[in-house]
Amino acid sequence: MEDAFKKSGDVIFFEFVTFSGVKVLIVYIEGLVNKEILGRDIINAFIIKSNGNTVLFVDGVATAFLIESKGWEKRAVAEPDTESVIRGPREGFIENIRTNTSLLRRKIKNPNLVFENMSLGKQTKTNVAIAYIDGIVNQAVLGEVRRRLNKIDTDSILETGYIEQFIEDSPFSPLATIANTQKPDILAAKLLEGRIGIFCDGTPHVLTVPHLLVETLQTCEDYYMRPFMAAAWRIIRLTALFFSIFVPGLYVALQTYHQEMIPTILLLRRAGSISDIPFPAGAEMLIMIVFYELLRESGIRLPRAVGSAISIIGALIVGESAVNAGLVSAPVVIVTAVTGVAGFVVPALSEAIMFYRFLFLIAGSVMGLYGVVCGLFLIVLHAVSLRSFGVPYTSSLAPSDQGVLMDFFLRFPLWAMKKRPPAIAKDNQQRRGEN
Amino acid sequence: MILRKRMLASIVILVLALSLTGCWNRRELNTLGIVGLVGVDAGNDGIKTTFEIINPKKTSKSGGEQAEPVKYVQANGITIAETFRDASLRFDRKLFVAHAKGFLFSEELARNGLAEHLDMIYATMRRE
Secondary structure, three states: OHHHHOOOOOEEEEEEEOOOOOEEEEEEEOOOOOHHHHHHHHHHHHHHHHOOOOHHHHHHHHHHHHHHHHOOOOOOOOOOOOOOOOOOOOOOOOOOHHHHHHHHHHHOOOOOEEEEEEEEOOOOOEEEEEEEEOOOOOHHHHHHHHHHHHHOOOOOOOOHHHHHHHHOOOOOOOOOOOEEEOOHHHHHHHHHOOOEEEEEOOOOOEEEEOOOHHHHHOOHHHHHOOHHHHHHHHHHHHHHHHHHHHHHHHHHHHHHOOHHHOOHHHHHHHHHHHOOOOOOHHHHHHHHHHHHHHHHHHHHHOOHHHHHHHHHHHHHHHHHHHHHOOOOOHHHHHHHHHHHHHHOOOHHHHHHHHHHHHHHHHHHHHHHHHHHHHHHHHHHHHHHHOEEOOEEOOOEEOOEOOHHHHHOOOEOOHHHOOEOOOOOOOOOOEOOOOO | OHHHHHHHHHHHHHHHHHHOOOOOOOOOHHHEEEEEEEEEEEEOOEEEEEEEEEOHHHHOOOOOOOOOOEEEEEEEEOOHHHHHHHHHHHOOOEEEOOOOOEEEEOHHHHHOOOHHHHHHHHHHHHHO
């Protein structure tokens, strides 16, 4: 048993010899046992039963255990605000690393699930754990994760974001090469595909590497619902991604450079609605999008009670008054709204979407469609050149494999997906039998 | 380090080169006169062209009710291309003929052959 679990930091072996010479070995998984019961009842009972004189010894052991279990307050396991689902488990990670590892251990009841503990931060001595499934994980990636974590030399690690910034591949890229999640079921699924999780004490966010483009389009619910609907949602998500990045830039490009491409009636409508607008189309759009980002940011920071007031003011003033006052035209408000709504469909990419939206808006308003296409080339070139811990960021699309069809644009039935993503689980790709 | 410098330099060059074109051919929608129909007549010294310019306000719901739905601008010149240039002196917006529904030619012109005029129209529109 010790061999099977010896790599894992959350399995505790506690061995002692009682005065009567009986060797006792207590094994438990941290986070999954009630330590009060363990300390008070089992160990006490054991020792008192075997030797009544060893009060000091008994006290020492029991106290040590009790102190550990009562040392800190912790939040109850609750549903995270982000990553909410309609179907699927509601539980989310909390700030306590041991609770988090035990939540994962409850999903994967297998000695191959390994936690490697380490302590990072010269001042904070934060507990960090690498989680992976031995036999599925790609050893090269695992070695790289270990190497990068060990190279971190800083005084404090307060959140996984600190770790992420120290170990990510391309710190200046708008595309993140490390993912994070707050949900044990998502983490379990990612580990089972061959990824590696990085827990950090004090935060409910757990990092997963390597992070690929395809993951940003996947949600855990895709796998809990029937494949038809899941595939439809994938396509909707791709459309939303396209909308939220390109629509403002395309709108401005078409309206200021390529009026020939707009249907006549639509062109006349638009010409009518913008005839009194004092700003050029590009500036108008820029103002609206900046205003939208402002509203969004304030919505996150504001106290909940004020939030609804702000959204009413934002919606009314921007949506109605600005149009009536002739500051912006109605189509621009519509485009901003569509863009904003679509941006929430792919939350994992929200930072990149925001950046690229501005990029395409500026390219579109300075160089028209030519600029938009140039921008597209730039971001595609950048995306295909990215790597996450040695794995190409756009894996399964480029370099391509059957996963493009199986689990990218569509989501095949679970029984059809016999292999794990080959880019991630290099050596052990077989997920289920051939029948 | 050298590689990074080179990459940075090439990016800067690329951005500068691309922006050299500036906002070439940028036309704000409210500086355009959208032409619905073009009439070509024989004039006193060559050709007289009439442009029917659609008033976009009339097509949107919030637009002024009293405004005329279309506006006519007449221009003279020896060739059609010249009348286009002449029209820009007589109207405050740039004429935009890409959405024109058609060109009407008078019988007098048509009897003398349209090939020359059609050539001119193609050439003008392609340049636009």
